[in-house]
Amino acid sequence: xxxxxxxxxxxxxxxxxxxxxxxxxxxxxxxxxxxxxxxxxxxxxxxxxxxxxxxxxxxxxxxxxxxxxxxxxxxxxxxxxxxxxxxxxxxxxxxxxxxxxxxxxxxxxxxxxxxxxxxxx
Numbered sequence: 253x254x255x256x257x258x259x260x261x262x263x264x265x266x267x268x269x270x271x272x273x274x275x276x277x278x279x280x281x282x283x284x285x286x287x288x289x290x291x292x293x294x295x296x297x298x299x300x301x302x303x304x305x306x307x308x309x310x311x312x313x314x315x316x317x318x319x320x321x322x323x324x325x326x327x328x329x330x331x332x333x334x335x336x337x338x339x340x341x342x343x344x345x346x347x348x349x350x351x352x353x354x355x356x357x358x359x360x361x362x363x364x365x366x367x368x369x370x371x372x373x
Contacts, residue, residue, distance in 0.1 A: 255339065255340050256340075258325070258329060259329050259332075259333065259339070262325075262326050262329040262330055262333075263329075263330075263333060265326065266330050266333070269281070283331070283334045283335065286327065286330055286331055286334060287331060289327060290324065290327035290328070290331065293320060293323040293324050293327055294324060296320050296323075297317075297320040297321065297323075297324055300312065300316050300317050300320050301317070303316075304317060
């Protein structure tokens with residue numbers, strides 16, 4: 253599944269939540285509420301990672317980790333949509349900038365270039 257398909261699926265679930273919230277609460281979530289939900293998901297993910305590393309006890313194991321990672325991804329996709337961010341373009345732009353910055357500071361690719369090795373593999 254590519255990013256566009258993930259976004260379509262995330263928006264479908266977003267729309268279902270909007271319908272549910274309208275029916276049960278008479279309103280939909282604001283962008284700020286989606287952000288707060290994301291913060292909660294990141295907190296849950298942090299606890300699960302701590303459990304995975306043996307720093308705390310928590311049921312759920314690998315399935316809980318996968319679930320929270322998916323929740324966090326859903327939140328990022330929805331926030332990008334709600335703020336009209338082309339996540340694909342933003343991600344590529346950001347990774348290109350990081351690649352250039354790290355390489356300029358003498359990262360692995362810089363060492364390989366100095367030795368004449370191909371860095372695209």
